[in-house]
Amino acid sequence: MLTRRIIPCLDTSDGRVLKGRQFREMRDVGDPAELAARYDATGADELVLLDVTATTGERPHAAETVRAVRRELTIPLTVGGGVRSVEDAERLLDSGADKVALNSAALVRPKLVTALADRFGTQCIVVAIDALQVGEKWMVRARAGSEDVARDAISWAAEAEQLGAGEILLTSIDRDGTRSGFDVALLAAVTSRVSIPVIASGGAQDASDFLAAFGAGADAVLAASIFHDQDTTVGELKRTLAACGVEVRP
Amino acid sequence: MTRSIAIVSTGTANVASMEAGLRRAGAETFRTSDPDQVADAVGVVIPGVGTFAAAMKHLRETGIDDALRARFRSGQPVLAVCLGLQLLGRTSEESPGETGLGIVDLDVVGLPEGATRPQLGWNEVVPSMPGMVECGHAYFANSYCLRSEAEDWQPSHAHHGDQFLAAMQRDRQLACQFHPELSGAWGVALLTRWVGAC
DSSP states (O other), rough: EEEEEEEEEEEEEEEEEEEEEETTEEEEOOOOHHHHHHHHTOOSSEEEETTTTTTTTOOOHHHHHHHHHHHHHSSSSSSSSOOSSSSHHHHHHHOOHHHHHSHHHHHHTTTHHHHHHHHOOGGEEEEEEEEEETTTEEEEETTTTTEEEOOOOOOOHHHHHHHHHHHEEEETTTTTOOOOOOOOHEEEEEHHHOSSSSEESSSSSSHHHHHHHHTTTTTTTSHHHHHHHSSSSSHHHHHHHHTTTBBBOO | OOOEEEEOOOSSSHHHHHHHHHHTTEEEEEEEEOHHHHHSSSSSEEEEOSOOOHHHHHHHHHHHHHHHHHHHHHTTTTTEEEHHHHTSSSOOTTTTTTOOSSSSSOOOOEOOOSSOEEEEEEEEESSSSSOOOOEEEEEEEEEOOOSSSSSOOEEEEEEEEEEEEEEEEEEEEEEESSSSSSSSSHHHHHHHHHHHHH
């Protein structure tokens, strides 16, 4: 049976791992390769590497960081940030990525999702959605949360699936770095609209949050702060989840 | 002596991850699109990302398709991963009208309706008899699979919606629906056993 995944996330810029709160107040938390090795050793199921300044800074993702992380990893690596073309994706896969995540570029040019899926297969293409709650709805923000694109997050997730995305990485901007739990309502709204796997992101604090996310239909859960700050390890978290009846890779 | 393994360039795969995995398993690697190198290498890897039609088109255009068929006939070491396993079949629902390498008389079908597609994550692999593949969790990234077993190949199974073929081994030839290069220490151990057989 397919197990639920725990995915540490490395937000990087200029070869360092950063972590912020609601996409702001970035602080340095370490070296990407060192953190990757630690998470691999403690039972992470995958790793996500997002260059958080690639799009806003208009420069490509640092392939060197991807290579350094790949050398440390025996598990899958998803890379995102600044992917704007098939060539960008090819370069990342050639540097050590196994999946590529699209965000801003997919909003501007939805056909890019289809072009990438046709070339590399849907299982290789992740569409990352940064959602901000506005009244009763969740709206998509582009360019690392800085730009309002006037799109409903739920319908964009459904459209991304139709375009060829194999997975949705769903981040609640409101919860990012706050440790106030995942936005379970957002998660349930998206998982009920799409049939591809959904990774929940933003707000993880403890095992009960992960249980709630899985209960809302998440296939995987992404977290950064709690692992970077060593509040817990992936292994410890998995043991707690397993004791609660969640199927995880031992 | 360090064994130098040829990785078939398909232009669509996570080749860097495969290289890293094989290095951990004690091998050196090189990428090739040359059928003569595919014929002569001590071991050949058909890596795993891309669509069935795109990969077959590339193999035909380079003449690697015939070099691979000859390797399979002669029993030389081959490792086929994910899409690589599916390319051993006759046809695939992913690319109607396209023909595979036809190493096994099986057709690639979609994972069952109701199961999350693509299957992305770790699933338990259970071999039907002792061989290179041992019990453990492996990383899968697939929407299509082989459902039945091929004559003369030792099957391993996993379950996603229904039982499917997780791997098959015939002596020094191994085909995995999962990604051994992404399957942690368990995957490194499997790659090490295959490299050791090359």
